[in-house]
Amino acid sequence: xxxxxxxxxxxxxxxxxxxxSNIAEEYDVEHxxxxxxxxxxxxxxxxxxxxxxxxxxxxxxxxxxxxDEVVNAIVDEALSQADGFVLDGYPRxxxxxxxxxxxxxxxxxxxxxxxxxxxxxxxxxxxxxPETGENYHVxxxxxxxxxxxxxxxxxxxxxxxxxxxxxxxxxxxxxxVIDHYEDHDGFVAIDGEQTPDDVWADxxxxxxxxx
Numbered sequence: 001x002x003x004x005x006x007x008x009x010x011x012x013x014x015x016x017x018x019x020x021s022n023i024a025e026e027y028d029v030e031h032x033x034x035x036x037x038x039x040x041x042x043x044x045x046x047x048x049x050x051x052x053x054x055x056x057x058x059x060x061x062x063x064x065x066x067x068d069e070v071v072n073a074i075v076d077e078a079l080s081q082a083d084g085f086v087l088d089g090y091p092r093x094x095x096x097x098x099x100x101x102x103x104x105x106x107x108x109x110x111x112x113x114x115x116x117x118x119x120x121x122x123x124x125x126x127x128x129x130p131e132t133g134e135n136y137h138v139x140x141x142x143x144x145x146x147x148x149x150x151x152x153x154x155x156x157x158x159x160x161x162x163x164x165x166x167x168x169x170x171x172x173x174x175x176x177v178i179d180h181y182e183d184h185d186g187f188v189a190i191d192g193e194q195t196p197d198d199v200w201a202d203x204x205x206x207x208x209x210x211x
Contacts, residue, residue: 003029003084004211005104009178010112011170012163013119013126014192015199019112020088022200027207029084034071034092037078044077046070072099079104093173097180108210109181110203112192116167123163127152186210 004027008016024031042057051067053059056074059066075090080103091097100106114122125138130153136142143149157166181187188206192199 002211003027004107004207005029005079005084006086006108006110006207007100007106007181008086008088008110008112009174009181010192011114011116011119011174012166013122014112014114015196016088016112018196019110019199019203020086023086023203023207026204027084027086029086030078030082032075032078032082032085032087032090034075034089037074038066038071041074041077044074046073049073068093068095068099072096075100076103091174091177094176094180097177106184106186108186108188108207109184110206111178111181111187111189112199113189114192118193119167120160120163123158123166124154124160126155126158128155 006023006027006029008020008023010016020031020033023029038056038060042060043055045054046056047054049067049069051070052064053062056066056070059070071090075087076099079085079087087100091100121139122137125140127136127138127142128134129136129143129148129151131151134143136152143152156162188210190199190202190206194202
């Protein structure tokens with residue numbers, strides 16, 4: 001099997017990170033996220049772009065959003081070095097989707113569908129172990145160790161107001177990206193409300209059928 005080029009889409013809390021890791025391991029491809037790509041290229045020279053700063057790291061250190069043109073260049077570089085990939089967290093808007101079409105041809109476009117109320121429950125119930133960074137959930141996945149349970153915390157952006165705002169931003173900016181890809185030959189909608197194992201089984205079937 002050729003190394004597949006896969007895009008995974010879905011709202012916050014849909015399980016993109018978990019399933020992207022599964023894909024990367026099973027198909028031996030790079031897991032490319034905008035966050036990782038930015039961190040890996042903090043020192044990239046972007047002085048020719050007529051931007052406020054000369055490197056992505058300067059935007060990140062200042063707490064400013066990295067401009068789309070910089071993100072596009074970094075993703076392009078990451079994909080060009082990957083022999084197969086699963087792209088997670090990009091494109092976030094239609095302009096980035098159009099840029100992506102000029103970077104690579106996608107074999108599979110996976111869209112994880114999850115109802116908004118389910119997403120709110122998933123995200124507001126998430127808890128993090130500050131010592132290990134492990135994620136848990138108050139309903140579905142609590143640690144057996146009582147000491148670990150006692151030290152779990154909720155991330156600031158996982159309170160209900162922040163979660164609903166993140167979902168609003170997704171629906172405004174990124175949901176149109178999903179509509180954009182629905183006519184792609186490799187587009188597959190996946191029921192993201194199933195168990196993670198069932199979601200993974202559907203993803204594997206979709207990839208194996210198209211690659």
